[in-house]
Amino acid sequence: MTLHDARGESLSTEQSAVLAIYEQSLDLFNSLRMDPVAALQPALEMDPDFISGHLLMAGLMLSAIDAQVLPQARDSLAAAAASRHVPAARERSLLAALRPWAEGDMGRSNELLGRHLIDHPRDLFALQLTHMADLVLGQPTLLRDRIGRALAHWSPADPGYGYVLGMHAFGLEECNEYARALQAAEAALDRNPADAWAVHALAHVHEMQGSAEDGIRWLTQGNTHWQQDNMLAVHNWWHLALQYLRAGDIDAVLAVYDRAIAPHAGSMALDLLDGSALLWRLELRGTEVGEARWQALAARWREWARPGWSTFNDTHALLAQIGSGSQEGIQAMASAMAAVPADDAPAPWWRQACATASAMCAFGEGRFGDCAQQLLPLLHHELGYGGSQAQRSLLHLTAMEAARRAGDCAMYEALRSESAARLPAQGDAP
Incomplete structure (x- = not known):
């Protein structure tokens, strides 16, 4: 007997208790509440061959957008592939789609997930996971x-x-x-x-x-x-x-x-990104955030960063090193990004990410004119950098402030005008 989830998708288990746990864990994932991983574990103990359970566990790992958890994702996918249960069509398709991501190629996985969702549009798990990837991939x-x-x-x-x-x-x-x-x-x-x-x-x-x-x-x-x-x-x-x-x-x-x-022992890349982005914005405004804040953030990034997997993560890790003034940390991060072979780069815009890194280093060294000139041609090619409009605005803000500090009034005024023109008119607000 094959059971179905609340949206009618077939799952490779015959235990209703396993299905109930799966639904609970999926709902925690959907609402982003803690902790779907712990909630799901009993289902895999009750039915170690539960393919959809292993696929969900892999997706929970991948949704962290963090290279550190890729090994766990690969283990879960291996368990799904080794199951003695006969996989449903959705499970076969999803397994094939998630494998490239677990191997470090989110872009290819995203393409496969797109096709998977055309065939399985009610797969809420895949829909949300792909939505997250679309955000990270810009x-x-x-x-x-x-x-x-x-x-x-x-x-x-x-x-x-x-x-x-x-x-x-x-x-x-x-x-x-x-x-x-x-x-x-x-x-x-x-x-x-x-x-x-x-x-x-x-x-x-x-x-x-x-x-x-x-x-x-x-x-x-x-x-x-x-x-x-x-x-x-x-x-x-x-x-x-x-x-x-x-x-x-x-x-x-x-x-x-x-x-x-501020970083703590449990901070992961998603949290550290926000720390880098906020402290950098404060520095752009001339606010002294304090050496201790930058050093704590940079230290956590040095523990957590895995250069060469995410342009977005790597750029923010570099910002923390620049903010902390750690020349060793700056050199290590910038060199690691530059050393990624073209064939192994996580995306075709990796060279642009390295150009962005160079510009940010120039800002940190006080070479504001160089920073502004390097960032300007990247500002409308930044989608591949990933993240939301609000997150990507960091590049624009940096270019604008670099131009101001360099005394390039024309560029500063142009970028400031551009920012103001993006805001909707008063009557356009919802």
């Missing part, structure tokens, strides 16, 4: 349109429909469709106020609208479910800090950093 239209491809196969009565709406909301925001993004995110949160991704989508709307007051109100009063017990908490704290920064409340920014973003 594919904003796919953040919107990949969810759009699946929407016709979903109805409001389906379990998990709210999560689909939350993902669509973020994709709409990344394509500058703010009114539709707001509508989709609010519909998702009506279904589940603890949907951290939908909270995150609304935080992005407020950030891109340039509305500090609304952004602060939303994250401190409109919804506080995100503040504890979920893997996106640090990132949403980062969004709150950005709004305080926009409002000019530096004390509040540093308080958020020290309380919720």
Whole structure:
């Protein structure tokens, strides 16, 4: 007897208790609550041949966007392949799609997952995992349109429909469709106020609208479910800090950093990214954040970084070394990035990432004119750098400040005008 999940997908187990645990773990993953890995483990103990369980475990590892966990992902995929159960069509397809990612090729995996979702549009696990990959790979239209491809196969009565709406909301925001993004995110949160991704989508709307007051109100009063017990908490704290920064409340920014973003023993790459991005923005504004903050962040990055896998991660790891003033750390990180063979590079834009690294090093050395000139041609080729619009804006902010410090008034004014022109007119706000 083959069982089916709540969306009708076949799973290779005959134990209803295993299915119930699987659904619980998947829901934790969908809502980004802690800890789906621990929740799933009993199902694999009850049925060691549970293919979908091993695939889910692999995906949970891969969703960390961290090279350190790739070995665990490979182990889970090997267990799925070795199962004595007969795999369902979805399981065969998903196993093939996840293998390249576990070997370090997220781009190829993302392509295979795209085809998998055309055949299995109700595979909520694959949909969310691919959505995350689209973000990391810098594919904003796919953040919107990949969810759009699946929407016709979903109805409001389906379990998990709210999560689909939350993902669509973020994709709409990344394509500058703010009114539709707001509508989709609010519909998702009506279904589940603890949907951290939908909270995150609304935080992005407020950030891109340039509305500090609304952004602060939303994250401190409109919804506080995100503040504890979920893997996106640090990132949403980062969004709150950005709004305080926009409002000019530096004390509040540093308080958020020290309380919720500063590295600790459990910090992973997703958390460290936000630390680098926030401290760098403060430095761009001329704020002395203190040597201790930079050194602690740089030290954690040196423990965690695995150069050559993610352009986005590596650039932020380098920023921490520059901020700390560690010449040894800067040289080690920059050299490791430059040493990645072209055939092994994680993406075709790796050379641009190395150019970005060179520009950031120039900024750290006080060669502001060089930094601005190196960054300028990259600013509209930065999608492959990955991340959201809000995260990629770090490159623009750095180029603008480098131009100002270099005395290049023409470039500074041009980039400042560009930033101002991106903000919607007052009547365009949702």
